[in-house]
Amino acid sequence: MAPVRWDGLQDKQHNLWLWWEKATHSLSMEQGQDRVNLTINIFWQIWKARNKRIFDSAKQEPHKTVQKAQKEWLEFEQAREIEQESRTGQNNRGHQARREQLREDVVSLYTDAAISAKRIRTGQGIIARNWKGTIMRAKGIVNQWKGIASKEEALAVRNALLMAKQAGWTKIIVHTDCKSVVEQINRCSEYDYSIATIQEDVQDLRIGFLCVYS
Structure with missing residues (x-):
């Protein structure tokens, strides 16, 4: 059903990593970046649907x-x-170059969490993209315990920061759909005591990052 096709990769379907490595070779081809970006978004939506x-x-x-x-x-x-059109209208090329360099250094981390009360199982998903939308890293974590929504969302943020630290990224934007967790992180002083330890870990990990939460 996908509007993008990857012919010639059937022999790699047994191994996603080999398949993906071969697919990214098309980046230099016509519309290669668009094909890869759309494929990344399809993977992400499949993960969430799963x-x-x-x-x-x-x-x-x-x-x-x-x-x-x-x-x-x-x-x-x-x-x-829109951003490209805006940049074209700028006269100061030196300022534009500095802005481009700054943006290229930023990594966006998207987190999501899910809970199954019936199966007593929780899951966390993390995906990292550069400013072009290209996937840099992705991770899925499943735990066999009874989860609490705010706790799992906070754990996903903490694991995203750990991923960034291990990768050596210093400028990051963390995206989570849990408003309460974002508010507690940004307020720094007011904690939900059920996840206070996790929030303290997040505060410690964010030291050394130029970090924004949204």
Whole structure:
């Protein structure tokens, strides 16, 4: 159902890493970056649909997963085009170059968490992208315990920071859909005591990062 095809990679389907390595070789080809970016978004939406199926027993039709991936990709491309047009209108090329360099150093970390009360299982997903939208790293974590939503979301943020630290990234943006966790991190002093230890870990880990939470 996906609008992008990867012909010639059938012999790599037994190993996702080999398949992905071969697919990224197309970056230098015409529309190669667009094909890779769209594929990344499809993977991310499949991951989220899988979590809903496993942890919430919620079924999502494949065509809806593809539609969501296309919509996210188009929104990203439109935003990038607007930025490029804005940069074109700037007269100070030196200032533009410095801004480009700063943006190229920023890594966006997207986190998500899911809980299955029925199966007593939790899951965390983390994906890291550079400013072009290209995937840099991804990680999935499954634990066999009864989870609390805010705790799992906080753990996902902590694990995202650990990933950034291990990778040596210093300028990051952490995206999470849990507003309460973001507010507690940004306030620094007011904690939900059920996740206070995790929040303190996050505060310690964020030292050394130029870090924004959204």
